[in-house]
Amino acid sequence: MRTDSERKDVVIIGGGPAGLSAALMLGRARKKVLLCDGGSPRNSAAEGIHGFVTRDGIPPKEFRRIAHEELQPYGVEILTDTRVTAVERLDTGFQVVLAGGRTVESRRVLLATGMVDEPPDLPGYRDLWGTSIFQCPYCHGWEVRDRPFGLLVTNEHLLDFAAFLTGWSRDVVAFTHGAVNVSAEQRQRLERAGVRLETQKIRRLIPGAKNGDHRAHLEAVELEDGTRVARDVLFAHPPQRQTELVQRLGVALDEQGFVRINEHLETSIPGVHAAGDLTTRIQGASMAAAAGTMAAAMMNHALNMENAGAGVHPRG
Incomplete structure (x- = not known):
């Protein structure tokens, strides 16, 4: 028999600004949330996150530390350095398989995995x-x-x-x-x-x-x-690709390789939503956070209406 901790309303895959913002919104909405952070943030080489009001210049590690603290009162389960290896469809939602073999059942899934940058083969x-x-x-x-x-x-x-x-x-x-x-x-x-x-x-x-x-x-x-040619700074847009998990899921991509989402930030797989850099070339911490919040609101609305229709009410 599965324990309550193994049944979630939403599993969030990705622990950057999009995933963290979604977790905060859903936690405050009394949803059971699991946040899986693979531990390899794209912005790890950056000295600071900029353009994020009240957090301008904050180092990425500090941003995550504060976010994790803010999630504690809402019962969000956070797994750091934890990869999701598979997402499988069930009659009641999804089974999320974690590295190490743990499985979690979830009514919905949010992809907040970002993109994988592929730097050119250029010395230096x-x-x-x-x-x-x-x-x-x-x-x-x-x-x-x-x-x-x-x-x-x-x-x-x-x-x-x-x-x-x-x-x-x-x-x-x-x-x-x-x-x-x-x-x-x-x-x-x-x-x-x-x-x-x-x-x-x-x-x-x-x-x-x-x-x-x-x-x-x-x-x-x-x-x-x-x-x-003396230069202090070089701007570059290296090619990007989706993570292996997103590729295996088989969600529809647009002509530029980003995940297609509808007005509810839902992918081509019903119940699987996406937010942040994996959906757009307009990438940045504040934009990703906003998208995560919007996706959380959309998922929470659907979950509440399902609960209300079935006569289910939150506990605790």
Whole structure:
């Protein structure tokens, strides 16, 4: 016989801002919630989370610590460093299988797994990720404002992004790495914006020390002919993919590879919802948290109406 702790209203897979916000909302709504945090946050290399009101600049680990404390009064069960290996459909909902063999039955599931970044095979890139290489100027642009920027242009749409970056720095170089053909019209637009264009392939990214910081920081971008372009910051949008769990679930994806959701933030599998970075290219902690809250509200509404129809009322 299953214990009550093994039957949940919602299992949340992912312990970032989306999952934590959903857990808070559902816990306060008197739902039995299990939050599974795999322990490998995408923002672990970042010094701080920015643009999150009342928490601007907070280190990711501290953000999670405070969130876990705030969930305690609401009886949310939190499993850290715990992967979910499978989600299986049951007549009454879902069976969630955890690494180690534990299984939990749940009426609904929320995917808040984020995305997996796939960094390019470019010497120096991995060591500089999170210290000098960033995806989002809203998240990190203020801290590096007015410094020499670079942008790794992997498709023609990012050429406009180079002009966009001039809102944070007037010194921007767009590196096409020999992979993008730039039209005369695009060159003129970049020139008007004050963006310099470098079309050679990049040989490597050169790190250097900064103000006694033990971490590596970008010093220059070395091109294939040996030219070094001094840069402090490089913006890049590496390819992303869904986690293996999401891929195995088989939820429908859009043309960009993000999970399709409806107005209730429900995926193509009824009862499985999704929130945060895995559903959109507009990624950031505050946006993910908002999506998690919205998904929780949608799930809670459905659960309450099911309970009311069956004459079931919360206990405790």
